[in-house]
Amino acid sequence: MDIIFAAAPTKDTQPHVVFTFERDLTEGAKDMDGRVGGALTRALEASRFKGKVGEVLDLRAPTGINATRLVLVGLGKQDKFNALAAAKVGGAIYGALAMSGETGVQVIVGGAHADKVDETAFAATLGQGALLRSWRCDRFKTKQKEDEKPALKEVTVITSDATKAKEQFTPLEALAKGVFFTREVVTLPPNILYPLSYAQRIKEELTPLGVEVEILELATITKMGMGALVGVGQGSVQDSCVVVMQWKGGAKDATPVAFIGKGVTFDTGGISIKPASNMDEMKYDMAGSAAVVGVIRALAGRKAKVNAVGVVGLVENMPSGSAQRPGDIVTTLSGQTVEILNTDAEGRLVLADVLWYAKERFKPQFMVNLATLTGAIVVALGDQFAGLFSNNDALCDKLVSAGKETGEKLWRLPLDEAYDKDIDSPIADMQNISNGRKAGSITAAQFLQRFVGETPWAHLDIAGTAWAYKDESLHAKGATGYGVRLLENLVRTHYEG
Ligand code: BES
Numbered sequence: 429m430d431i432i433f434a435a436a437p438t439k440d441t442q443p444h445v446v447f448t449f450e451r452d453l454t455e456g457a458k459d460m461d462g463r464v465g466g467a468l469t470r471a472l473e474a475s476r477f478k479g480k481v482g483e484v485l486d487l488r489a490p491t492g493i494n495a496t497r498l499v500l501v502g503l504g505k506q507d508k509f510n511a512l513a514a515a516k517v518g519g520a521i522y523g524a525l526a527m528s529g530e531t532g533v534q535v536i537v538g539g540a541h542a543d544k545v546d547e548t549a550f551a552a553t554l555g556q557g558a559l560l561r562s563w564r565c566d567r568f569k570t571k572q573k574e575d576e577k578p579a580l581k582e583v584t585v586i587t588s589d590a591t592k593a594k595e596q597f598t599p600l601e602a603l604a605k606g607v608f609f610t611r612e613v614v615t616l617p618p619n620i621l622y623p624l625s626y627a628q629r630i631k632e633e634l635t636p637l638g639v640e641v642e643i644l645e646l647a648t649i650t651k652m653g654m655g656a657l658v659g660v661g662q663g664s665v666q667d668s669c670v671v672v673m674q675w676k677g678g679a680k681d682a683t684p685v686a687f688i689g690k691g692v693t694f695d696t697g698g699i700s701i702k703p704a705s706n707m708d709e710m711k712y713d714m715a716g717s718a719a720v721v722g723v724i725r726a727l728a729g730r731k732a733k734v735n736a737v738g739v740v741g742l743v744e745n746m747p748s749g750s751a752q753r754p755g756d757i758v759t760t761l762s763g764q765t766v767e768i769l770n771t772d773a774e775g776r777l778v779l780a781d782v783l784w785y786a787k788e789r790f791k792p793q794f795m796v797n798l799a800t801l802t803g804a805i806v807v808a809l810g811d812q813f814a815g816l817f818s819n820n821d822a823l824c825d826k827l828v829s830a831g832k833e834t835g836e837k838l839w840r841l842p843l844d845e846a847y848d849k850d851i852d853s854p855i856a857d858m859q860n861i862s863n864g865r866k867a868g869s870i871t872a873a874q875f876l877q878r879f880v881g882e883t884p885w886a887h888l889d890i891a892g893t894a895w896a897y898k899d900e901s902l903h904a905k906g907a908t909g910y911g912v913r914l915l916e917n918l919v920r921t922h923y924e925g
């Protein structure tokens with residue numbers, strides 16, 4: 429989809445979009461209302477339309493103008509209007525028109541601004557929102573008819589300073605491309621995306637952008653001593669690997685920030701096998717790693733002035749004659765030993781080794797790891813908030829406020845020594861699950877904490893937010909790309925310069 433910026437309408441027959449805050453029509457809307465003989469205000473009076481963010485009133489074949497439709501879109505309350513609302517408005521426009529058969533739309537931004545978002549920022553962010561909402565994966569559909577596909581191919585944003593809007597859009601577009609990369613790899617089926625094919629895909633995507641990509645193959649990580657990660661993958665015919673990405677956009681000697689991800693390309697549960705129903709969904713068990721590659725894509729794409737490292741552990745968790753057993757004891761890269769009591773608690777084993785590796789090799793300012801780690805977080809928080817666990821209050825505050833800005837919300841849950849006894853093992857240094865069913869997300873986080881040392885660290889449990897079961901304003905159902913905009917915002921707000 430193309431997002432175009434222009435100073436005046438370019439195609440008068442395309443649908444025209446104008447805006448209203450809750451109560452007041454913008455100047456652009458008032459002007460249009462005049463041209464259609466007041467039809468807009470009459471339609472408003474005849475409906476329940478309130479002007480809430482993203483609310484749509486669609487007038488077909490209005491007389492007085494050549495456009496096929498005149499669409500009024502709500503901006504919500506003017507004093508609450510911010511960048512996130514602007515993006516959601518763009519998403520709503522795409523959502524309303526994508527399947528209508530229209531191939532393009534003219535969005536008249538004139539007079540739409542508020543304290544936090546001037547007209548240019550509104551235009552650029554709206555464009556990003558429309559772009560984000562448009563991503564879909566059609567490559568496995570060979571028989572789709574034209575009218576089953578979205579016809580909408582271009583969104584033209586009409587704003588007085590089109591050049592400046594386009595300039596502001598460029599980094600936002602780079603960010604959207606990061607989100608798209610995340611969604612793509614999360615969406616790909618596990619027969620196509622497995623550890624080594626995924627690693628290749630990362631290399632192919634990021635190398636041209638100036639990211640240094642290293643693929644640490646099975647023999648290497650085995651020799652290094654990543655016994656926990658390698659143990660998870662030992663039942664699969666697909667070799668495990670670790671991918672290290674370095675974006676060096678900051679000063680030569682600046683300490684990097686580090687993002688670490690769980691990349692289980694398919695989680696059957698292993699010998700502690702999962703039930704059959706919905707097991708296919710476990711292709712998204714690599715969404716944490718996908719957010720990491722997406723944020724590195726976004727930072728490199730807009731040449732961010734930061735040194736950022738991404739480390740992802742890629743494995744497939746399968747049952748087989750060579751698979752790990754409940755009762756096995758593995759030695760992690762840190763030297764600590766783990767008794768495996770449930771082979772389905774594999775994400776923490778993968779992360780244990782990559783967290784330790786990232787800490788030792790890069791000595792980063794902070795580490796944020798993302799993982800679809802526990803079903804328990806879905807029970808606790810559902811699909812609206814990801815779980816946040818951290819040993820550092822300042823890092824937490826920054827993450828929470830970044831999440832509010834991007835709409836990728838986070839809710840902090842506790843870590844506490846008191847939970848340690850739940851994962852102490854009678855025979856090894858620790859066990860990979862607690863004996864009861866209580867506080868499953870917390871004990872998993874408590875386990876991870878044993879591999880981060882003193883480094884400021886946060887763990888984001890995204891099991892509930894990485895995959896959506898219905899369309900939302902900024903994504904269709906399926907892979908959401910959760911975490912990419914959040915972490916890009918964190919870096920841009922606090923760590924660039
Ligand atoms: N990948 C799952 C967690 C998950 C569940 C992700 C639902 C997305 C949606 C993880 O590896 C897992 O199986 N966790 C177990 C842990 C248990 C064995 C302690 C779980 O949550 O049931």
Ligand code: MN
Nearest residue numbers: 695772773774
């Ligand atoms: Mn599992």
Ligand code: ZN
Nearest residue numbers: 692695713775
């Ligand atoms: Zn898993």
